[in-house]
Amino acid sequence: MTPPRTERVRIRYEKFGRIRFTSHRDVARVWERSLRRSRLPVSYSEGFSPRPRLRFGLALATAHESCGEYLDVDLEPGAVSSGLVDIDELASLVNPTLPPGMTIQAVAHVEPGAPSLQESVDSCTWLVDVPQLTVGEAHDLVERALAADELPVTRERKGKSVTDDIRPNVLALRVADPDERPPAADWQPAGALLRAELGTHPRACRPAELLAGVDPTLEEGRVVRIHQWTKVDGVRCEPVPLEALPPEGAGIARLSTAHAIERAS
Amino acid sequence: MSAAPPIPSATANAGSSSVWRALEPHLPKVAKPARYIGLEDGAPASERAPHKVGWLLCYPDTYEIGLPNQGLQILREIVNERDDAYAERGYAVWSDLEAIMRRERIPFFSVETHTSAAEFDAIAFNLSAELTYTNVLNCVDLAGVPVRSDERDETHPLVVVGGHCTYNPEPLADFVDLVVLGDGEEVIGEITDVLREWRAEGKRPGSRPNVLRALARVEGVYVPSLYDVAYDGPFLAAVTPRFPDVPEQVEKRTVADLGEWPYPKQQLVPLTEVVHDRLNVEVFRGCTRGCRFCQAGMITRPVRERPAEQVRSMIEGGLARTGYDEVTLTSLSTADFSGIEQTVDDVMNIDTGSAQPITLGLPSLRVDAFTVGLANKIQNARRTGLTFAPEAGTWRMRQVINKLIREEDLYGAVGSAYSQGWRRMKLYFLTGLPSETDEDTLGIAELAKNCVALGREHHKNPSVTVSVGGFVPKPFTPFQWFGQNTEDELRRKINLLKDTTRKMGGVQLKWHDPRASVIEGLLSRGDRRLGRVLELVWRRGGVFQEWGEHFDERLWLDAMAECGLDPDWYIHRHRTEDEVLPWDHLSAGLHKDFLWMDWQDALAEVGLPDCRWTPCYDCGACTGYSIEHIVASATPPAGGSQGTGVDLSAGHSVPVSLTPRIPQGAKP
Numbered sequence: 001m002t003p004p005r006t007e008r009v010r011i012r013y014e015k016f017g018r019i020r021f022t023s024h025r026d027v028a029r030v031w032e033r034s035l036r037r038s039r040l041p042v043s044y045s046e047g048f049s050p051r052p053r054l055r056f057g058l059a060l061a062t063a064h065e066s067c068g069e070y071l072d073v074d075l076e077p078g079a080v081s082s083g084l085v086d087i088d089e090l091a092s093l094v095n096p097t098l099p100p101g102m103t104i105q106a107v108a109h110v111e112p113g114a115p116s117l118q119e120s121v122d123s124c125t126w127l128v129d130v131p132q133l134t135v136g137e138a139h140d141l142v143e144r145a146l147a148a149d150e151l152p153v154t155r156e157r158k159g160k161s162v163t164d165d166i167r168p169n170v171l172a173l174r175v176a177d178p179d180e181r182p183p184a185a186d187w188q189p190a191g192a193l194l195r196a197e198l199g200t201h202p203r204a205c206r207p208a209e210l211l212a213g214v215d216p217t218l219e220e221g222r223v224v225r226i227h228q229w230t231k232v233d234g235v236r237c238e239p240v241p242l243e244a245l246p247p248e249g250a251g252i253a254r255l256s257t258a259h260a261i262e263r264a265s
Numbered sequence: 266m267s268a269a270p271p272i273p274s275a276t277a278n279a280g281s282s283s284v285w286r287a288l289e290p291h292l293p294k295v296a297k298p299a300r301y302i303g304l305e306d307g308a309p310a311s312e313r314a315p316h317k318v319g320w321l322l323c324y325p326d327t328y329e330i331g332l333p334n335q336g337l338q339i340l341r342e343i344v345n346e347r348d349d350a351y352a353e354r355g356y357a358v359w360s361d362l363e364a365i366m367r368r369e370r371i372p373f374f375s376v377e378t379h380t381s382a383a384e385f386d387a388i389a390f391n392l393s394a395e396l397t398y399t400n401v402l403n404c405v406d407l408a409g410v411p412v413r414s415d416e417r418d419e420t421h422p423l424v425v426v427g428g429h430c431t432y433n434p435e436p437l438a439d440f441v442d443l444v445v446l447g448d449g450e451e452v453i454g455e456i457t458d459v460l461r462e463w464r465a466e467g468k469r470p471g472s473r474p475n476v477l478r479a480l481a482r483v484e485g486v487y488v489p490s491l492y493d494v495a496y497d498g499p500f501l502a503a504v505t506p507r508f509p510d511v512p513e514q515v516e517k518r519t520v521a522d523l524g525e526w527p528y529p530k531q532q533l534v535p536l537t538e539v540v541h542d543r544l545n546v547e548v549f550r551g552c553t554r555g556c557r558f559c560q561a562g563m564i565t566r567p568v569r570e571r572p573a574e575q576v577r578s579m580i581e582g583g584l585a586r587t588g589y590d591e592v593t594l595t596s597l598s599t600a601d602f603s604g605i606e607q608t609v610d611d612v613m614n615i616d617t618g619s620a621q622p623i624t625l626g627l628p629s630l631r632v633d634a635f636t637v638g639l640a641n642k643i644q645n646a647r648r649t650g651l652t653f654a655p656e657a658g659t660w661r662m663r664q665v666i667n668k669l670i671r672e673e674d675l676y677g678a679v680g681s682a683y684s685q686g687w688r689r690m691k692l693y694f695l696t697g698l699p700s701e702t703d704e705d706t707l708g709i710a711e712l713a714k715n716c717v718a719l720g721r722e723h724h725k726n727p728s729v730t731v732s733v734g735g736f737v738p739k740p741f742t743p744f745q746w747f748g749q750n751t752e753d754e755l756r757r758k759i760n761l762l763k764d765t766t767r768k769m770g771g772v773q774l775k776w777h778d779p780r781a782s783v784i785e786g787l788l789s790r791g792d793r794r795l796g797r798v799l800e801l802v803w804r805r806g807g808v809f810q811e812w813g814e815h816f817d818e819r820l821w822l823d824a825m826a827e828c829g830l831d832p833d834w835y836i837h838r839h840r841t842e843d844e845v846l847p848w849d850h851l852s853a854g855l856h857k858d859f860l861w862m863d864w865q866d867a868l869a870e871v872g873l874p875d876c877r878w879t880p881c882y883d884c885g886a887c888t889g890y891s892i893e894h895i896v897a898s899a900t901p902p903a904g905g906s907q908g909t910g911v912d913l914s915a916g917h918s919v920p921v922s923l924t925p926r927i928p929q930g931a932k933p
Contacts, residue, residue, distance in 0.1 A: 019536065021298035025538045033534065033588030050621050063293035097588065099304050192396055192929035221290075 004077035006043040006053065006110055009087060011094075012106045012240040014067040015060065016184040019101035027102075029102040031071060034097040041076040057117035057228065057239070058124070058204055066225035067182045068124075069118050070239050072110065080109060081218060108240045117239060120230040123171055125197045127181060128207045129221035131190035138175045138192030141214050145173055166213050169199035173210075182226060184224030190221050197229075285379040287371050295361045300328035303354075303376035306587065307531035308371065311351035311377060318460045320344050320383040320453075321375055321422070323355040325392070325400035328376070330468060331356045332533060335595070336428060337391050337529040340449050350457045353377040355388070357400045360409070360809070366407060373407040382408035386460050387423045387443075392430035395788035396698040396781065396810040398437055399803040401426070405440070412800070413546075414442050414490055419468040420492050421853060423460075423476075431487075432517075432564055433740040433848040436490035436788050439796035442477060445485055445565075446851060447517030448550070450526050452485045459483065481511045485518035487851060494793055499834060501792055501845040514854045517564070521892050522572045523550060527579060534587045536728035543591035543626065544583045547609075549575055551835075551886075552597035553877040553894060557667045557867050558656070558695060562597055562737035564853040566886035568894040573604050577611050584617055593626035600631040600639060603897035613868040630654075632670045637681040650689035652683050657698060658708025664872045665700055667863075672712070679716045683723040690716055690729045696758045697736040697750035697782075706758045709733065710765040710772070717771035730764065732775045733759060735782030739789050741853040743863035745846065748839040756840075757777035780818040784810070784837045787821065792847040798824040856885040 015027070023029070035042050036083055044050040053074035058069040060066050079085045091104040098104070114120075135140065145151065151167040176195035178188070211218040230239050271616055292298035313319070322341055324331025331337070337354065346354035353375035358366065365371070373382040381558020388408065390401050401424075402412045406529045410421050417424075426434060427445040434444040445452055463476045481488040491511045503797040506513055520526060532544060549570040552562035571579075580592050592612065603630065612625050625643045630636050632653045640651060655675050663670055679690055687788045694709045735755040738744045750758075759776045766772045788795065801824035802810075809815035825832050842844065842861055849857070859882065866873060876882055877894060887893050 018302040018304055021292055021302050022536050023297075023299065026299055029538070030536060035588075036590060036617065036619055037588035039587070042619065044619070053622070062298065099306060101304070147451050 004084045005114070006074040006077055007080045008110045008112050008114070008124050009073050009075060009085075009090065009148075010110045010117075010240050011071045011073060011090075011104055012108075012238075012242070013069050013098075013102060013104045014065075014182075014184060015069055015102050016067070016182075017101040017186065018145065019099055020065045021070075022236065026055070027060075028054070028056060030099060030102065034094060035073065036251070037097040038094045040090075040094070041079045041082045043074040043076050054179055055116055055118075057172045058121055058200060061206065061223075064207075064223045064225060065185060067105070067184065068225055068238065069123055069230050070228065072117060076111070101111065106240045106242055120239065121200055121228045122231065123169075123197050123229045124204070124225050125227040125229070126207045127176055127224045128194045128196060128211070129186045129223070130194060130211065130218055131221040132218055133164055133192040135164075135175060135192045139193060141218075142173050145170060145214045148214075151210075151214045153209045164203070164263070166205045166209050169205035170196065170210060170213075171199055171202075172197035182224060185222070185224055187222055199216060220247040282381075283379045283383070284371050284374045284381055287369060288366075288379060291362070291365045291369070291371075294364070296359060297329075297537065300356065300360070301362065301376060301378075302536070304536055305332070307529075308354075308377060308533055311345055311353055313351055316349065316461075316464065318350040318457050318464060319387075320350065320352040320457075321382050321388045322352050322384040323353050323357075323388060323390045323404060324409040325357050325390050325397040326394075326809070327359060328356040328605070329537075329539045330811075331391075332535050333545065334391055334393070334537045335547060338533055339526070340389075340453050342455060342528050342530060342814070343450060344457065347454070347457065349461050353380065354384075355382060355404065355932060357397075357404055357809070358414050360815075363403075363407065372409045373404050374625060383410055383422060385422050386464065387425050387456075389425035389427065392426050392428040392434075392437075394811055395785045397432055397833075398430075398799055399808050399810060401437065402440060402799065402803040403808045406409070406803075412855055413439055414801075415446070416590060417442070419470060419473050425456075429561060429564065430789075432560070432851060433790060434489065434852055435793045436791040436795040436799055438793045440450065440799075441489065443480055444487040444489065444515075445518070446484055446487060446515060446853070448520040449518070450520050452518045452693040452794075452922040455483045456480060458487065459847075462686045478508065478510070484516060485917055487515040489793075492850065499831075500663060501847055503845060503890040504847070514850050514852050517854060519548075519567075519854070519890050520569070520894060521890075522895065523547070523569045526576055527571075527575055532583060532587060534589070541593070543593055543596050543624075544580065544587055544589045545593050546576055546579045546583065547571065547596060548594045548599060548602045549596045549896075551894070552601075553665050553875050554598060554601075555863075555873050555876065556656070557665075557743040557863060558698065558736060558739075559597075560742050563742050563855060565597070566854065566884065567890075567892055568896055569892075570603060573608055573897065575600075576608055580612055581615050582844040584615065586624065590617070590619070591626065593628060595628060598625045600632060600636045605639065606642075609639055610842070613642065614688065624814050632678050633674050634677040634681040637678050637685065640682070650691055652691040652693065653688050654693035655676060655712065656693065656695070657701075657705060657711070658712055659705045660692065661870055662698060662701060662708065665867050665872045666695075666698055667867070667872050669872045669874065672715075675712065676715065680719045680722075683727060688720070688724050688727055690720070692716070692725075692729060692731050694731060694733050695736040696733050696762075697755050699744060700870075701758075703761060704760075706761055707765055710762055710769065713766065713772045714769050717769070720771070726771070728771050728773065730773045730775060731762070733762060734777045735779045737782050737789055738784045740846070740848045741855055741860070743757050743860050743867055744788065745860065746840040746842070746844075746864055749783070751837055752779045752783045758800045778813065779817055781810075783832075783836055784816075784818060784821050787825075787832060790847065791835055794828070794830060797828045798830065801827065851933045852889075854884075854886040855891045857881070859884045912932060 031054060042052045044052055055072040057070040087107050087109055090107045095104050148167055150165040152163050153166050154161050154163045173196045176193040178193055196210055206224050208220050211220055226239060231234055287495040322337045324334050324337060341352045344350045355375050405412050405424055411417050425443040426441050427449050431444045431446055459479050477488050480486050481491050492504050492506050492749050493507055549568055551565045552567035553568050556562055568932055630653055632655055655670055656668045657666055698708055713731045716729045717727055738747045756779050762774055765776045802820045805820055807817055807820040
């Protein structure tokens with residue numbers, strides 16, 4: 001007999017403010033404790049040292065903010081289908097146990113066999129403040145980057161220098177208006193704001209690498225991941241879309257069955 | 266740090282409140298920035314008001330080490346429950362951030378609101394380790410506050426220290442305003458009362474000495490600047506109060522009933538990884554076992570147990586509130602808690618609403634099979650390793666240090682653990698103990714070898730890790746008169762063990778750096794003359810001396826030489842009975858003659874069984890404060906020899922073999 005199947009929910013959350021200085025590992029521990037505090041029937045692995053079955057998406061670098069972070073949680077068999085857990089209530093149940101700056105925005109039911117977040121996300125959209133650049137200089141930078149045939153970036157890997165061309169992973173790039181900052185971002189850009197869509201295959205391209213590829217002297221200021229993109233039936237969409245943001249943007253959006261599609265930025 | 270630019274003074278900063286805006290842009294560039302953001306669950310922003318006394322409670326080491334400190338968490342809650350005071354926390358910043366702060370003139374701050382440390386009325390440090398002393402100076406300097414107390418005035422916070430190391434605070438005497446001895450729960454309120462009056466009067470110019478005088482009258486508070494020190498050559502002649510209303514001897518504070526202090530009620534849950542990252546519930550304070558090397562056991566007497574019902578509710582409430590899946594019952598010997606078996610059963614039955622079992626930790630496992638039975642109840646999951654601390658390799662040596670564990674106790678415990686599925690044992694030992702011979706040192710290897718042999722009866726590859734620390738004599742212990750082993754001698758003993766264990770299959774040897782033990786010894790029994798040494802070491806960048814990558818013995822030895830002080834005299838010299846010790850004007854409740862006789866008993870290899878079930882030895886800790894051990898049961902818990910050295914299951918009465926001693930209550 002096959003064991004009863006666990007039920008998977010996919011949580012979309014944001015991370016803003018002081019908590020941006022926690023690491024991916026820190027955030028994983030925060031989730032474990034919060035889910036225990038909210039007494040959700042999380043499924044645990046078998047064996048001598050049972051761990052909660054949580055799967056995280058692409059790591060967000062320490063100090064970056066985001067309004068598009070994802071987490072898959074496996075619940076005990078029947079948890080959702082029997083009505084024990086109401087997906088629409090999950091955010092209001094768990095949010096009070098999360099630290100300031102981390103908030104669940106939406107929750108969706110996912111088939112357990114669905115591809116993992118790590119595999120299915122193809123690109124991310126970023127807002128990058130570049131304190132060293134004026135808006136005029138930023139327009140030049142965008143033009144140069146998009147015109148370039150290649151953007152070689154050298155990084156250290158296992159003690160060796162490796163040079164990658166990141167140009168294929170620069171899917172879209174433009175100068176952004178400061179108003180494009182998500183409402184939860186309580187800061188003003190120190191310089192020009194760039195909006196970039198960067199690919200994740202074969203290796204996720206980071207905002208700092210984009211800057212280094214154009215001008216190695218540039219340093220990133222505040223960085224926000226505003227979208228992660230995947231494809232469902234060939235249609236580009238977010239793993240859990242927000243139907244509409246409430247005015248503050250930090251509240252809980254009701255889940256829509258239709259996939260919200262954003263035009264390429 | 267001698268070339269470090271000065272931090273803006275307190276007055277320049279007054280009213281500036283948060284340094285967050287200045288700090289934040291630099292945090293992406295430093296290691297583990299989550300150390301500096303606060304936001305822990307259980308730490309709501311304290312409410313400030315002009316009339317309120319502000320405490321900055323600090324741990325002079327990194328956030329990861331300092332956050333779990335229960336003493337600071339307890340005091341934080343007690344202060345914040347008052348309507349006339351608030352408390353926030355601070356931790357030593359790592360070198361990368363310190364360099365930025367000095368360059369950008371950002372002062373030392375609280376992690377909750379990032380308020381400049383100089384804006385608090387008191388900056389208080391927990392002193393748990395001697396090698397953190399230079400960090401205290403660094404934090405105060407980074408706050409923009411003069412490090413020497415005689416250079417501070419009404420515009421500066423008071424610098425306060427508490428914790429175990431304060432039983433000899435003399436090396437820090439030039440730098441601190443107040444030293445608080447013993448349990449802080451009650452006395453922090455009495456100090457706050459004095460500071461509130463001072464604030465209400467507007468901290469008038471010239472009022473600082475009066476406030477220090479008033480604080481010196483609070484029991485448990487020692488104000489080093491109100492005492493004169495006289496020397497007789499290299500020796501201390503006397504430490505005497507400069508005013509009649511200042512006590513000649515400062516007594517420690519003792520909270521009589523732990524049940525009245527169910528703190529922390531809201532243990533802080535950090536967002537980033539720290540040591541002891543779990544729920545901690547203190548089950549008792551004090552210890553009656555009387556191990557002669559153990560300062561904690563001596564200075565925290567008498568034993569005060571928390572009521573078992575309160576322990577249960579603190580665990581249940583704490584797990585539900587924090588989301589931790591692990592709880593540790595803390596004390597100096599948790600298996601001695603009355604009704605420990607029932608408590609363990611109750612904890613294992615708590616419903617957390619999760620399929621995952623709770624992990625229960627018992628630190629300081631006793632060396633007997635009963636304890637392994639307890640561990641067996643708990644560890645229903647992974648059986649990786651168990652740790653025991655026989656402390657010495659031979660019965661003779663264990664009588665000297667009064668750790669009365671028979672070899673049978675150890676083998677019983679280890680055999681029982683192996684038979685129940687554990688494969689790895691860790692054994693803690695000290696070396697450099699009084700009267701230790703090479704035979705005693707090699708006894709460590711012998712015990713380890715026999716433990717491996719026991720393990721082979723149950724497993725193919727049992728392993729025993731032997732961890733050896735260099736013994737450092739501490740104030741208010743019977744070994745306070747003992748001349749510590751030299752670095753060379755400690756190294757020789759470690760090498761002896763290395764050579765002997767090298768070919769022993771299954772035995773791994775680990776040891777502490779003997780250089781660090783020697784400097785720890787210098788500070789643990791040093792006097793006020795070491796203040797100059799501390800300052801020199803700090804000015805030359807000698808911070809984070811607890812950390813191997815930062816520890817620099819050369820800095821200390823050079824500073825000693827420059828100050829004309831002899832390390833041998835301070836560290837390796839045996840003291841005589843009539844010598845004035847630098848902490849004689851302080852009291853942990855223990856009679857000095859009791860300690861001296863216990864020292865003589867040690868040298869005569871006479872053990873002293875646990876005073877919980879044998880007649881009182883009149884150490885002074887109970888009688889002096891009119892409190893008794895508060896225990897739910899004075900019956901020896903089951904199993905082993907229970908620190909008596911004989912097999913109790915054979916129906917012996919507890920044997921007490923004593924050298925003639927002064928009758929109870931009589932003074933020599």
